[in-house]
Amino acid sequence: xxxxxxxxxxxxxxxxxxxxxxxxxxxxxxxxxxxxxxxxxxxxxxxxxxxxxxxxxxxxxxxxxxxxxxxxxxxxxxxxxxxxxxxxxxxxxxxxxxxxxxxxxxxxxxxxxxxxxxxxxxxxxxxxxxxxxxxxxxxxxxxxxxxxxxxxxxxxxxxxxxxxxxxxxxxxxxxxxxxxxxxxxxxxxxxxxxxxxxxxxxxxxxxxxxxxxxxxxxxxxxxxxxxxxxxxxxxxxxxxxxxxxxxxxxxxxxxxxxxxxxxxxxxxxxxxxxxxxxxxxxxxxxxxxxxxxxxxxxxxxx
Amino acid sequence: xxxxxxxxxxxxxxxxxxxxxxxxxxxxxxxxxxxxxxxxxxxxxxxxxxxxxxxxxxxxxxxxxxxxxxxxxxxxxxxxxxxxxxxxxxxxxxxxxxxxxxxxxxxxxxxxxxxxxxxxxxxxxxxxxxxxxxxxxxxxxxxxxxxxxxxxxxxxxxxxxxxxxxxxxxxxxxxxxxxxxxxxxxxxxxxxxxxxxxxxxxxxxxxxxxxxxxxxxxxxxxxxxxxxxxxxxxxxxxxxxxxxxxxxxxxxxxxxxxxxxxxxxxxxxxxxxxxxxxxxxxxxxxxxxxxx
Numbered sequence: 101x102x103x104x105x106x107x108x109x110x111x112x113x114x115x116x117x118x119x120x121x122x123x124x125x126x127x128x129x130x131x132x133x134x135x136x137x138x139x140x141x142x143x144x145x146x147x148x149x150x151x152x153x154x155x156x157x158x159x160x161x162x163x164x165x166x167x168x169x170x171x172x173x174x175x176x177x178x179x180x181x182x183x184x185x186x187x188x189x190x191x192x193x194x195x196x197x198x199x200x201x202x203x204x205x206x207x208x209x210x211x212x213x214x215x216x217x218x219x220x221x222x223x224x225x226x227x228x229x230x231x232x233x234x235x236x237x238x239x240x241x242x243x244x245x246x247x248x249x250x251x252x253x254x255x256x257x258x259x260x261x262x263x264x265x266x267x268x269x270x271x272x273x274x275x276x277x278x279x280x281x282x283x284x285x286x287x288x289x290x291x292x293x294x295x296x297x298x299x300x301x302x303x304x305x306x307x308x309x310x311x312x313x314x315x316x317x318x319x320x321x322x323x324x325x326x327x328x329x330x331x332x333x334x335x336x337x338x339x340x341x342x343x344x345x346x347x348x349x350x351x352x353x354x355x356x357x358x359x360x361x362x363x364x365x366x367x368x369x370x371x372x373x374x375x376x377x378x379x380x381x382x383x384x385x386x387x388x389x390x391x392x393x394x395x396x397x398x399x400x401x402x
Numbered sequence: 403x404x405x406x407x408x409x410x411x412x413x414x415x416x417x418x419x420x421x422x423x424x425x426x427x428x429x430x431x432x433x434x435x436x437x438x439x440x441x442x443x444x445x446x447x448x449x450x451x452x453x454x455x456x457x458x459x460x461x462x463x464x465x466x467x468x469x470x471x472x473x474x475x476x477x478x479x480x481x482x483x484x485x486x487x488x489x490x491x492x493x494x495x496x497x498x499x500x501x502x503x504x505x506x507x508x509x510x511x512x513x514x515x516x517x518x519x520x521x522x523x524x525x526x527x528x529x530x531x532x533x534x535x536x537x538x539x540x541x542x543x544x545x546x547x548x549x550x551x552x553x554x555x556x557x558x559x560x561x562x563x564x565x566x567x568x569x570x571x572x573x574x575x576x577x578x579x580x581x582x583x584x585x586x587x588x589x590x591x592x593x594x595x596x597x598x599x600x601x602x603x604x605x606x607x608x609x610x611x612x613x614x615x616x617x618x619x620x621x622x623x624x625x626x627x628x629x630x631x632x633x634x635x636x637x638x639x640x641x642x643x644x645x646x647x648x649x650x651x652x653x654x655x656x657x658x659x660x661x662x663x664x665x666x667x668x669x670x671x672x673x674x675x676x677x678x679x680x681x682x683x684x685x686x687x688x689x690x691x692x693x694x
Contacts, residue, residue, distance in 0.1 A: 117516055120596040124512030127505040128528070131565025134546060136531055139539035146541060153545075199436065205429045207411045215680060216437045220444070222672050222683075224625040226643045227665040230650055231447045234658050242446050245463050274443065281684055282691030292413045308414035320691060334535050337627040341647050358537050363632070368541045375537035382535060 147373040152366045164373035174374070176349050177357035180265070184353065185332045188269045193324060196276040200283030201309070214284065221277030229341040232271045233258060258343050264351045268339055279324055286317040315398040322389075322397045329385050333378060354378060444669075451475070451662035458658045471659075478663035486638060487645035488667075494559045494641060495623035501564035502619045503612055509566045510574035511600050515586060525575070528568045536628070544632060554635040559626070563619065570615045573689065577611040578604065614686035617679050624672060642668050 147164060149157035168174050199217060203210055223231075235242050238256025247254040257267040290313055298308050314321075336355040339345065345352030354374070362371035415422065445465075450458055452470040478484065512518075513525050547558040581604065589599045605612065630644040640648065646664055653661065676683065 114517075117596075118518050121512050121516035121518035121521075124508045124516060124596070124600075125518075125524075127564065128509040128512075128566040128571065131505070131562060131567075132528065132531075135543065135562045135565065136534075136539065136568075139542035139546065140534065142542035142545070143538050143540075199433075201412075202429050202433055204412045205415060205425065206433055207426055208430060209433075210411070213433045213437055214684075215676075216440055218680075218684070219673075219676060220440055222621060222676055223444070223669055224643060224672065225627050226646050226650075227447075227668045230646065230661055230665050231443050233650075233655065234450065234662065235443055235446065237655075237658075240459050240461060240463065240658075242442070242463065245461065248462065274440065278687050278691075281687045285684075285688040285691070287412070290413075295414050298414075305412075305414055305416045309412075313414055323691065330533065330535065334537065341627075341650065355537055359540075359628075362541050362544075371537075372541050375535065375540065378535055379538050382533070386533075 143372045143375060146369045147376050149369040150367075151369040151372075153368055154366070157369060160369070164370050165377075167370065168373060168377070173349065173352070173357060177352050177354045180350065180352055181333055181335070181354040183265060184269060184335060185329070187266075188272045188335075189325075189328045189332050191269070192272055192276050193279065193321070193328065195273055196279035197283050197321070199276070200280050200287060203280070203284050204287040214281065217280050218277035221275045223275075225337045226341060228271075228275070229338045232274075232338075233342050236267050236271075259347055261348050261350050264343055264347060268342070268351060271338070282320060282324065283317070286320040287313060290316045315396075318393075318397045319399055322393050325389055325393070326386055329389065330382055333382055333385075447662050447665055447669075450658055451478075451666045453659050455657065455659055474659050474663040475667065478660040478667070481657075481660055482645055482649045482664065483638070483640075484642075484645070484664065484667065487640050487642045490556060490639060491624060491641040491643075494556050495620050498560035498563040498623050499616050499619040501560060502567055502570055503616050505564050505566045506570035506615060507574055507605065507608065507612065508600065509571050510578055511596075511604060513571065513575045514578035515583075515599075515604075516596065529572055532568050532572070540632070547633060553633055554639065556634070556639055556641075558633040559623070559629050559641070570619075573615060573686075574608065574611055576689075577608055581607055610682070610685065611689075613679070613682045614689065617675065617682055618686055620675065621672065624668075 146157055148159060148161055150160050150163070151157035203214055203217075206213065220228075236257035238244065238254070238259060241254070241257070243257065244254030255263045257263045294312055294316060295308055298312050303311060334355050335353050336359065339351045339353055340356055340359075343351040345356050355378075358371050358374045358378070361367045361374065415425075449465055449467060451474055452467040452472065453464075453474075454471050457464060457467060513521060544553070547553055550557075552558050552561070585603055585607075586599055589603055594602070625643070626641070627643045627647065630641045631647075634640055634644055637645075637648070646661075646668060649664065650661060655661075
């Protein structure tokens with residue numbers, strides 16, 4: 101590694117290096133402690149307490165968790181979140197993989213197309229939500245205007261107990277630009293030599309894509325899946341603004357109910373208990389995804 | 403990294419004259435149609451922002467406003483304290499971005515180039531915390547800011563950035579590890595302090611990753627809704643996100659032309675950033691998604 105032999109940490113020079121290190125790390129020691137470690141520990145404590153900010157937290161053991169088990173709204177919000185995730189995540193990934201593959205094939209104007217697909221993912225979530233409320237508007241929305249051209253009567257999408265959820269899932273496709281960029285870059289990083297063996301075997305384009313390209317980028321797909329799980333289970337801002345959880349709690353997501361408990365009903369302990377359940381769910385799903393994909397994910401050099 | 407957009411297309415594709423031509427044509431048309439669909443909401447937003455209110459309620463709608471009503475923008479800016487919201491958002495973005503770039507690069511230097519006991523353990527602990535969903539820390543974090551008397555001020559939105567962020571520290575450390583150690587050792591032999599090496603050698607070499615981290619943080623701040631929702635109590639402190647949402651919920655969804663005008667104004671800076679920094683943004687996204 102280093103051509104210059106480094107002093108052991110016990111020496112004078114080593115101690116100087118340690119002091120420098122502490123200086124450089126100092127911001128993060130504070131940041132990690134105050135904004136991360138302390139809140140995590142306290143949150144775990146609160147999850148076993150009744151706590152309303154106004155009074156001191158009171159230990160109630162597993163009380164919050166028992167109450168949650170009997171809380172219908174909790175189950176509704178969990179179910180809604182799973183329903184959303186079960187569609188939004190796989191469909192979004194397939195959609196962005198497909199678009200990335202098309203961009204990869206495309207010989208003309210690729211940079212322009214890529215820029216166009218990427219741009220919407222940068223639109224701030226509030227502007228995004230408001231624009232789509234207008235798109236989905238039952239009376240004057242663009243979507244229904246488009247449907248009318250084909251003689252179809254559109255719904256009042258966000259106000260409809262059935263259509264509000266599909267509408268939110270559909271809107272999500274607009275923001276997959278980041279995934280497209282990642283998948284396209286992954287496609288392009290597959291070394292050309294990898295295709296040579298397949299070519300000698302006389303494989304078709306289709307076979308080469310599925311037999312070589314996709315396995316080689318599987319770690320990237322897997323990473324997108326994991327970050328996708330973490331993100332999609334925490335969905336908050338767009339439905340909060342667009343539907344407020346309605347109609348009939350059909351789009352009340354887990355994070356929204358958690359937020360309501362914490363800052364509207366001031367049931368902070370209850371909210372923390374919900375947060376830890378969410379964390380455990382994310383961990384469990386990540387574990388399952390890891391186990392399942394271990395058979396399919398191909399790491400080079402292993 | 404070269405811009406991958408100019409890389410040759412799919413090497414797995416058969417080069418069989420006419421068949422490839424047909425496929426290319428299909429893909430091009432498909433991408434073209436999708437591109438129109440992707441642009442449609444933005445165009446619809448701009449279109450609505452230029453219509454008088456009666457025209458927003460016309461079915462079938464006019465896509466190009468019959469006579470563009472630019473006063474909508476003036477009216478939107480006056481209807482809500484837009485400039486104040488805008489100023490607050492700029493304040494939070496700038497302070498947060500400067501903070502995160504300085505602090506994260508310092509910390510990443512400590513993780514990448516200096517030896518100290520427990521370094522690797524602490525680093526992996528840092529990485530592991532990225533799995534923790536925000537709701538877990540949300541309530542106690544609110545308590546921390548309340549104890550500091552910062553609720554209702556903009557400080558909770560930018561102050562934490564000055565103490566580093568796990569994601570940015572990780573990104574910068576990975577980049578730093580690619581810098582040749584000889585460069586640093588040579589400077590050490592010349593008697594440079596670690597701080598001088600950080601400033602004079604590492605920061606200039608790492609400029610690309612600094613730009614990436616900075617750009618991402620600006621976009622993050624501009625976008626952030628939950629943070630302002632949690633910590634801001636007075637309307638004069640609202641950021642654009644919260645202010646626009648507040649206006650939306652107040653207006654009850656009738657003044658779509660003004661809502662769209664305000665949205666256009668909120669998206670505009672992002673668009674400028676996108677046009678100026680597209681390469682860096684794409685490089686950053688690729689870095690985070692692939693080079694793990």
